[in-house]
Amino acid sequence: MKVTQCLDDLEQNLWHYxxxxxxxxxxxxxxxxxxxxxxxxxxxHKQIKEGDLFPIIRYHLIKRDRTFVIEKAYVKALLSDKLVEFVKKNQKLPYACGIKNIFSDGRIQIDYTPIQDVSFSLKIIPEDYDIKNSQTFFEGLKSSTNPITSLNPQQHIQYSKNRWSVPSSSDKSKIYTVTKRSDGSFSCTCPQHIYRRAECKHIQQVKRSLL
Structure with a gap:
């Protein structure tokens, strides 16, 4: 399918899957x-407005040849169901999942955080999934690696005008977005640039490629 056919109120072509x-x-x-x-x-779908620390986010559910905009709560419910299915089948946690809390009533919170600003707190209610003991069901399970192949960490790819994706050199599953603003300055979605306002190595890498 074409991602460009997914309609919402955002303008930038910054998408995760x-x-x-x-x-x-x-x-x-x-x-x-x-x-x-x-x-x-x-x-x-994300849109990061200049000067903002956090993006505007829209979630799209894929149904055959089209998508529907849904709320984050629906995404969490769907992922909760799929998480239990995955554990029953594979006896390990899915990628980027970690046990956050086990409550006295048996409910368990598992956080799915594939990147810093994409995070879902999944609440598993044992009775909904025929789990007799949530603690023993999830006990000792390790998280899987990302089953989707990462880019070569030495590469950077320009995927639209004035915008580049730059894989992290320390974590191959993370890819940051470098954008050249209208005033000639650069921004990056990595934590170093967002929180320290410093010129990160990803911006430096893109600048070197433009020389």
């Missing part, structure tokens, strides 16, 4: 004109 069956996560969709997706997968 969640493959819900195994929690595979794609931080940057390189070819927004063609992506292979499955029914019930999730597309996350």
């Amino acid at each position: 969640i493959r819900v069956n195994d929690f595979g996560f794609l931080e940057i969709i390189q070819n927004i004109d063609e992506i292979n997706v499955n029914k019930d997968d999730i597309l996350i």
